[in-house]
Amino acid sequence: MLIVLLILLPLICAGLIVFNPKGQAKYIATGATLVSVVIGAIALIQFDFSQAALDQMVVKAPWVPALGLELSLAVDSVSLLLIALTVLLGPICVIGSFTAVKHDVKTYYAWLLVLQSAMIGVFAARDLVLFYICFEFTLIPMYILISLYGSANRKKAATKFFLYTFTGSVIALAGFVYVVWFHASLEGNSWTFDLAALGESARMMEPAQQGWILLALLSGFAVKVPLFPVHTWLPLAHTEAPTAGSVILAGVLLKLGTYGIYKFALPYAPEAVVEYAPLIGVLSVVGIVYAGLICWVQTDVKKLVAYSSVSHLGFCVLGLVAINSVGVAGSVMYMISHGFSTGALFLMIGMMYERYHTRSMREVGGLGSTMPVWSSFMVFFVMASVGLPGLNGFVSEIMCLMGTFQSYGWTGEGGAHPGGTLGVLGPWFAFFAGTGMIVAAMYLLIMTGKMVWGKYREPEGHHEHDELPTDLNAREIGLLIPLAAGCLIFGLYPKPLLNAIEAPVNETVAYYEGLVPVPELEAGMTTVANEGDHDTEHGEGDH
């Protein structure tokens, strides 16, 4: 019931906003999102984490029985955590827009709330069509937010965003329907869109079928992630979106893609994932380095962070296709932590933009002296984004990389490689992805160097904002503190999160048992060649 409430409350409040005077819109929206946070907290408390892999808080209602559709909502720990992230970002986006949004405020807050409902719906849906509907429906509010409240090039950006992701997901729908049909044909023509039931059937598909399904699903989700080379909509959309839009886009919407891969591609097409993981891995790694290097030459700070999202999400996908517990858990952690750090970066850039009306690092910079509070937070979140240990980025990044490293044909001989897992990526993937850490340090520090450090620069004709002080005000600091606290807490004490997602992740990984081919022992890779006489001695030496 809590989940239903979480979905309905923003919708109802969006309706209230429409029918109430303009001035009240932001307060209604604030109230709605804050209450959502409380509900989310209650849901977290009520959730039985000892059964984290099970769907809990199940709500089912008939919907379109003719099609086999159900209004089926439930959460496992991964879904619940992502919902928690969504509701947490809710009030931050709303309150963060108080001074930024000047026109059409009712439309703005109403759609922001609708967007929140849709996102929660995506994570909570346990019916494929319901998932798809929510997944697609996130496009509309985002489309409107970018189109109406973005900057100069907003319409092109919004259209590209909409069409790109819509095109991908229509093909994904075909894949979904194929899975549903396959299930129906297995189960005596009983059509259902129930996720759990579908997964079991889907895994019985032939590898070739799974390959096509994977391709279809990826065309929907990879665009959303976005994975190289289908990422080009993102920098545009991010740059043009209003601050709250960017925060939600980076914080949650991109995660719909990785969540989709985690929730559908991995369990539905395991054999195909094993087969194509190297390819996906290569794309991820190329994306990490490629987007990272592109960040380097950006002068638009928002575009830089946008490209950094492309780079970062590469780690996330890499962890997923590592298909071992560390990698997948790292990836889930990445979904959450990226929401905090990159969301915060976008928020901060928005705060700067409100004051200077430019995003160009050529025009504005050296804010350390005039905006010390802003600068301190900036450095903090940059460090979180760089993956500094002790902050959230590190936990997820190192796990993704470690999962990738582990995911290799490690053959344990004589007790060697107990920490390895079977997989198809391996050290080289980890190494090249790891260079992304260096590149990340490069571009983020260059950004910090220009924005925070150095001599103060302001755009021509700059004058003080009439509502906002030079540095952050209490409202803005209040927005950043929860995010900073999240970064710090998840960085220093990620254990509760890890424990929570352990069971569902292990369940997903369990689908892959026996699927990954055990390679022949390669001379030179695991043991120095020249076995022979020494071998026995070595064996003895081990005891």
Add this chain to the structure above:
Amino acid sequence: MAEKLASLWPEITLFIATCIVMVVGLSPSAAVRRTCGLISGVALAAAGILAIGTADQAKGLMPGLLPYAKAVIAFVGVLLTMLLTGVVDRFEEEAIEKGSAGFDPLRSTRGEFFAFFLFSMTGLMLCASADSLIWLFLALELTSLPTYVMVAMSSPRQKAKEAAVKYFFLGALGAAVFLYGFALLYGGTGSVHLAEIQTAIAAQAAEGSINPIALTGLVIALLGIAFKIAAVPMHFYAADVYQGAASPVAAMLAFVPKTAGFITIILLCAAVGWNHGPMGDQLPEIVRVTLWVMAALTMIVGNVLAWLQSSVKRMLAYSSVAHSGYMLVGVIAGPGDAFTSSGVAAVLFYLLAYGIMNTGAFAVVSALETRQAARTDTGELVHDEADDINAFRGLCRHNPVLGWSMVLCALSLLGFPLTLGFFGKLPLFTAGIDAGEIPLVVVLGINSAIAAFYYLRLVALPLFEHPGDEAEAYVESPNHGRRVVGVVAAGGVLVLTVLASPLMDAAFDASADAPLPVAESEPPGEQTASLD
């Protein structure tokens, strides 16, 4: 005879109303004249109710089809009636009201206009009731012939005449083609009765091969009927005619002949049966290939051409072409033992969805007109319709009702989730995949995406732009029926998603009489051939 009549009460009702309207339209009293639209609407509503009421009397090849099809036709017909009000007589009535002209029964066309409309609707309903090729031919012609006239009289502008010319002559060509196909079909089976054709073809199939003349006739008939549904290769007229005709008439053209065409195609295919082919689960290969090629080309050609248009009516016309392509996928898929696997049911449901959303879109188009009336070269006054897409700029700002109606209808046409369009398209996906037509479903998916490109303009321009000079030149038409239709349609695409299930059940019942394929659920492994 009486038994047969029992199922024809809706048509009879409409026919009687037609006669009444013709007479009433000539009345010197303006108040009485004005009841034409009302009478038509009431008659259509009554016909719809009667259709449901006489459901158990239904006869023919697919008796289940009758009540559903007629009810849908009646419902959309009511919407169309509201749109059509005021198309032909607005200036005439205004002049009479101002006293600048007297009522001249010889020049008044109001009665005829509604009469033609009702004739057409009658023909449409008769299509559904048809049990023989003769009946089918007559019903199709009854549907089409009045629409030719309606196009011509819908607007005093030259382009309406041009549209009428093209529509009429090409329509005659199409009619000749399908008539020739009917003749061959009769020749190949020895009967014009659909039921007997069905038996004959089943017998021929059992003997090994279906008479090639029958198959050729069927293919030619389908190609001829492609004109009615505006499918490739008979789609050329569509854009010109829709653009030339007044929007309410264009709305009607997008629904009425298309429905007639699809009902005919379904009936013909049902007569042939979906139990041929190597697996015994599809149409005879030659028919399937015909429809396949038609479907794929129709979707693609419709969408790519729609993309290029800046005229909303042309865009909607080409999109109507594309929608025919989508529905053909359902026809190819054929019936199934559940709604999800029944392509026929999907088509029938889609017809309803399409009727509502497309009428809604045209309603918004027809509700906008130029602020200043202009004179045509023949001296008649006319408020031109908003045709250029820029007329819709910022519509949500200066006319939220119309603007949002347009946005919702466009989203629904685009097949966006949570609208009726999505629920219409989803069964096409499921049925197509169930029938193993995966390449076609992929084409369908890609085309849905292409469609997004141009429908999105209909969403973006009203929603995000500020009305420029061009848009300022347009105001809402004084005929508020059109606004109502827009709102009803926009509401419908949202509200009916909640009621989708009963409607889908009804559509499934309507398709239930189509001959089921022999082996419905074959082992999945063997279906993979099409995937590999």
Add this chain to the structure above:
Amino acid sequence: MPDLVVSTLAQADFPEVMHAITLYHYLLVSAVMFCLGLIGFVTRRNLIIMFLCTELMFQAAGIALIAFGRFYLDYTGQVFVIFVLTVAAAEAALALALVVLLFRRKESLDGTAWAVLKG
């Protein structure tokens, strides 16, 4: 197409008397008429002649119907033709009305003169 007809004829068991002029011949005539109509429709510019060409096509179908009716020894084909003629008459009326209307507008019956709407 002729192959198909021949094979059909081979299957059919029809009376010896028809050997002289067979169904095949009627169908051939019908097909030729249909094609002539089609060609005429495409090539002629005068609207009235174009309409007449469609009539030709209608009648081609009529011949086929009657031939088949005779072949099956029932009246259905002829009944169908009666209806076709009726409809054709209605269409003719419509066509003439339209032609008159158009002629009034443009003083021309050239079909190609009406080409404003395009794209």
Add this chain to the structure above:
Amino acid sequence: MLTDVMNSLPMLTLAAADGAKGSGPLIESWAAAPGWVLLIPLLPLLAAVLNVGCAIAGVKTKLPAVITIVSLAAAFVLTALAYLSFSGETRIVTGWSWFDLSWGDGPGQSMKADFGFYIDNLSLLWMLFVTGLATLIATYASEYMEHDVGQGYNRFFFAFALFVFSMSCLVLGDNLLMLYLGWEGVGLCSYLLIGYFYKKPEAVAAAKKAFIVNRIGDLGLAIGVFLTFVHFGTLEYAELFSSEQLAGYIDAVKAGNAGDVPLMAQLIPVFLMIGAFGKSAQFPLYVWLPDAMEGPTPVSALIHAATMVTAGVYLIARFYPVFLVSEWALPVVAWIGAFTAFLAATIGMAQFDIKRIMAYSTVSQLGYMFAGLALLSSTGGVFHVLTHAFFKALLFLCCGAVMHGFAGQLDLRKLSGLWSQPGWRVVSVGMLIGCINLAGVPFTAGYFSKDMILAEAFVTQGPGYGLIGWLLLLTAGMTAYYTFRVFFRVFVGPVRYEPGDDDHGSSDHDHEHDQSDAHGHDGHAHTDHAQHPFHPHPPRLAINGVLATLSVLAVLAAGLYFVTPENKGWVGSMLKDSTAAQVYFDGESDHPTRAGLFLIDGDAHHRDHAHADDHADHGEHAAHGSFLGFDPHKVMYYVSAIVGAIGIGFAAWAHGPRGAVSGFLGDRTEAATSRMDAVARSFGPIPKWAEHKWYVDEFYHFLFRAPLWVLSHIFHAIDKLLVDGLVNLIGYVPRAFGRLAQPGQSGVLHGYALSMAGGVAVILLVVMMVAG
């Protein structure tokens, strides 16, 4: 007494488990440490948090310094207590569980890393000087940074305290991820502190460079961590060092079957080494350290001289057993270390900025430490870490005092005769003590520690180790030269000075001047105070006190060499129970080069080269190297003293006052300067190249940064044109089709009729062909 009380305090968590019994795990068992040990890292963290609070509250006093000093002192006291109460048995204390993910019950099927601390002699040794020096330097900084009170003061001490916390995590961490946490944590603090004067572009660039170069090393470390986990199935030291697998490898190496060790295990040290090279500024990743001198001097002293940069040495010492399983890991370290020592010394000789000279000297000395570790003298290496920490911190702080007093002046050409200036005596004496240590003047701490390494270089057999020894010896001479070059130029001679740019931190790094220019500058130098409003302000109590204390400590450090001589000094006694225990040659081995390594349990087979009478044995070993036919252990005392003396003498000749004997009172002559010029000229362009740091930065720029920069632009262009262009092209395809189909819509009736008829015909034909 106090320790007992502390021991009875409630413990936060205890991680106690018995190590597996094997044929020779490195750690037999480990026990829980008392919970208060956690306070050692947490106190600096608390200070950091409080300093943030000060910043928020807008404190405009020296409160942050007080907080930091007190907490650091407390941490030092606790460390000392821990040392005093340490029994020799490895102890672990767990704060809280950090990483915890398991996917099975088997070994290696869980990823566990606690926020836990590992107490053994090695970590205690490190923590003792880290906390001790940090306390002293914080005290120094409280005065040094006073001009920034209320502005950057809070920030400075926040980062300072955070650094000590991070360093504690690095050193004390009980697993590889904690090490990594500390590793990057100190990197962050280093970044923040180098960039302290953030309005200076050089400082910002240097901070960035330090972080990024370190990241390269960090990637190596990360891969080392991954490899360790994959190969050994654990990240925790206790499990790793008690694993039978590792013991087995070492047994195999002992038995001469080094080839049996899996390649993956052999690769672990290689990657760890890369991490160490990054953090400890070894070739090729040393380039960040000289630039890091843009930070405030206390930072240079603490982070970039004494503590952080020794993290790499710690890493290798900690993973010494792991390094032993590879045949070529340690030789590579040795060569890199020696080469870096030499390279940095050459650059150091040619610099004019005294802080830079000290920076290159640090790089050079770190090279010694690496070489020492790699040459199987972990005691020597670690001892040098310890002595170097004191004297280099002292040197830096003295430089800092000069900089502080002369408005940021650091150019040795523009300063002279500080010894004779009032108020600079403490600084001068401190500088002298630092210099003699660094130069390796006999009986100083630096002399003993360097000597151990030098001797071992000639003793240990390995690929080209003899050459390493000579290289290190040569470097020792160069070190003596450049050290005293600074001393003679700045502290003795006539009183002359020229103030720096303006305030602290904006030192003049004018490397573009060549020597003749510099000479001209000297001529213009102000000799009369009256002509110039600038007055140098000598250090006050805090700085002088710290300098004095450090001087004393640097001198006393020599005494450690004589504590427990059987273990080669106190450091040896500390190391023998740790993972960095001394490793020896096995005399009976048939493998002449590097075979027969084995680990001893501590006191069994130790070799003590401090006692010359033991060396008789060594002469018999074929494996034992020699120095020109002498036993290196015996002669190295004399050789290194002589080499040092030559270096100092040359410095005196070239830069010293006339008549050095006359107590530093003489005047530096034109003749001396011209002598130096003549010498420099005789080397051709080499001094110039050395001054430009052998153009390594430019080379890196050319080799890495520029290509990457170009590549980034290319990628950006590709992204815009190709990737996005392709997308747009795909978007254009339907439109192109549309354009293709549009001519069909000509609007002409006949055209439509033809198309329809043709379409019907074509479809019929197609259908007939496909299906018929």
